[in-house]
Amino acid sequence: MDKLEILEGRKQQVYEKTKEAEAFDIKCETTSLSGSVSQRACVFCGSRVVLYPVADALHLVHGPIGCAAYTWDIRGALSSGPELHRLSFSTDLKEMDVIYGGEKKLLASIIELVDQYSPKAAFIYSTCIIGLIGDDIDAVCKKAAKETGIPVLPVHSEGFKGTKKDGYKAACDALMKIVGTGSIEGISKYSINILGEFNLAGEAWIIKDYYEQMGIEVVSTMTGDGRIDDICRSHGASLNIVQCSGSMIRQAKMMEEKYGIPYLRVSYFGIEDMSKALYDVAKHFSDNPAILDAAKKLVSREVSELYPQLLKFRNALSGKKAAIYVGGAFKAFSLIKALASIGVDVVMAGSQTGNSDDYAGLKEMCDEGTVIVDDSNPVELSKFILEKEADLLIGGVKERPIAYKLGVGFCDHNHERKIPLAGFVGMLNFAKEVYQSVMSPVWQFAPRKGGFS
Numbered sequence: 001m002d003k004l005e006i007l008e009g010r011k012q013q014v015y016e017k018t019k020e021a022e023a024f025d026i027k028c029e030t031t032s033l034s035g036s037v038s039q040r041a042c043v044f045c046g047s048r049v050v051l052y053p054v055a056d057a058l059h060l061v062h063g064p065i066g067c068a069a070y071t072w073d074i075r076g077a078l079s080s081g082p083e084l085h086r087l088s089f090s091t092d093l094k095e096m097d098v099i100y101g102g103e104k105k106l107l108a109s110i111i112e113l114v115d116q117y118s119p120k121a122a123f124i125y126s127t128c129i130i131g132l133i134g135d136d137i138d139a140v141c142k143k144a145a146k147e148t149g150i151p152v153l154p155v156h157s158e159g160f161k162g163t164k165k166d167g168y169k170a171a172c173d174a175l176m177k178i179v180g181t182g183s184i185e186g187i188s189k190y191s192i193n194i195l196g197e198f199n200l201a202g203e204a205w206i207i208k209d210y211y212e213q214m215g216i217e218v219v220s221t222m223t224g225d226g227r228i229d230d231i232c233r234s235h236g237a238s239l240n241i242v243q244c245s246g247s248m249i250r251q252a253k254m255m256e257e258k259y260g261i262p263y264l265r266v267s268y269f270g271i272e273d274m275s276k277a278l279y280d281v282a283k284h285f286s287d288n289p290a291i292l293d294a295a296k297k298l299v300s301r302e303v304s305e306l307y308p309q310l311l312k313f314r315n316a317l318s319g320k321k322a323a324i325y326v327g328g329a330f331k332a333f334s335l336i337k338a339l340a341s342i343g344v345d346v347v348m349a350g351s352q353t354g355n356s357d358d359y360a361g362l363k364e365m366c367d368e369g370t371v372i373v374d375d376s377n378p379v380e381l382s383k384f385i386l387e388k389e390a391d392l393l394i395g396g397v398k399e400r401p402i403a404y405k406l407g408v409g410f411c412d413h414n415h416e417r418k419i420p421l422a423g424f425v426g427m428l429n430f431a432k433e434v435y436q437s438v439m440s441p442v443w444q445f446a447p448r449k450g451g452f453s
C-alpha cells in the first residue's frame, strides 16, 4: 500500500469529501499529466465511439494501421439492419505515404470502398499522422463526394490535438453536416431524437420502445442503430433528449441554435432516472395529456414488476462498497442512485471527462469519505479501491484488469458489455451482474486487500 502514491501534479484532480475538507476546487477539463498513464483514450477514439454505431455508413480511418484497432470488436454497437459499421477500413499509410502525402491513396480508397459496399455516407477519420503530414482531407472528401454522389464527411480527430472530448466535438461537427439535408414531411408534432445512446447491447431499442408506447415518434437515434437517412431528417423532430451529455450535448446545442429544437438531459439508468426520463418528455408535450397518462401506466407496470426482484439483491448486497470510474460524469450520478437502490455504498466516484459542475454535483451526492477523482490512472484507482475496501469496481474495458488483479468484483458499464443496463429491465440486469460479481466465491482465492506480493 505504501507504494501507491498520487503524483504531485495530480493532487488537484483528487478530492476526498470529509468534514474538514477545504473548499471544493477540483481541477478538470485539462490535458492529462505526462507520465500519469491516464485511463483516457485519444481524440480519434472519442470521435470513433460516437460515430461508428451509424450502421449504414462507411467508416474509413486515414492513418497507419494501428489506429484502426479501435473497431466494432471494442465497442460492438448493435444494428437491426445493415452492419457495414462492423467492418474496419484503413488507408494503412506507410513510410512513402508519410513522405509524399496520402491524399491520392485516400481518394482511391474511398472510391473503391463506396463502389464495393454502396454506403449511404462515408466518415473519414483523420489521425495523428495526418495532422503531422498535413493531408487536406476536406478537399479529398469534397472531391470524393462529387465522384461518388454520397456525403463524404471529414472527421477532424487527430489524436494529439486535445482530449477524448475533442473527438466528441469532431464527431458532432461531422454529423451536423448532414442534419437538415433530408425531408421532414410527415414527422409528428410529438417527436424526438434520442442523442448519446449507442445501442451497445440493445439499449436504444428498449428506450425507443418506451417512448413509442407513450405515443411519441422517434425520428432518429444518434447514433446507436443509427441510419444516415434518419440523421438527415432529424431536424424535423420537436425535441432532442440527450444521454451521455459529454459526447452529444454539443450536437443538441447546435441543433437548438440552428433549428430551434430544445433539448433535455436524461439518463436511462436506474429506476429513478429512467422514470424521470419518461416523465420529463411527457411533460414537455403537456398539450397532449395522453402521453403523460401512458408514461404513468408504463412506469407503474414496470416498477411493480421490478421492485420485488430488486429486494432480493438488496438484502444480499446491503453494506457492500463500490468504486465508480466512468467516461462522462453524468453517468456516475445515475450509478450512485442505482447502487443505493440495491444497498451498495459508493466510496469512490470518478470520470474521464467531467466538468466542474459535474464534480460539484457528485460532491453533493456522495457520502463523507468518498473520493472524487478526475482523469485517473491505474495506480490511483488501485490505491482508492484498496484504501476504501471496495467490493466492486464499475468501469470500462481498461478498468476491468485493475479490478481482477486486486481481487475485486467488476461490472462493465462501458464499451464491452453485452447485456443492456438501460431501462427497467436494465436495472434488473445490473443488480444481477453486481450480485454475481461481488458475491462470487472466486474472490476467496484472491489477495483481496493489500495483496501485492
Ligand code: SF4
Pocket (backbone or CB within 6 Å): 042, 043, 044, 045, 063, 066, 067, 126, 127, 128, 129, 157, 158, 159, 160
Ligand atoms: S493517439 Fe494518434 S496514433 Fe494513437 S490511436 Fe489515436 S490517432 Fe492513432
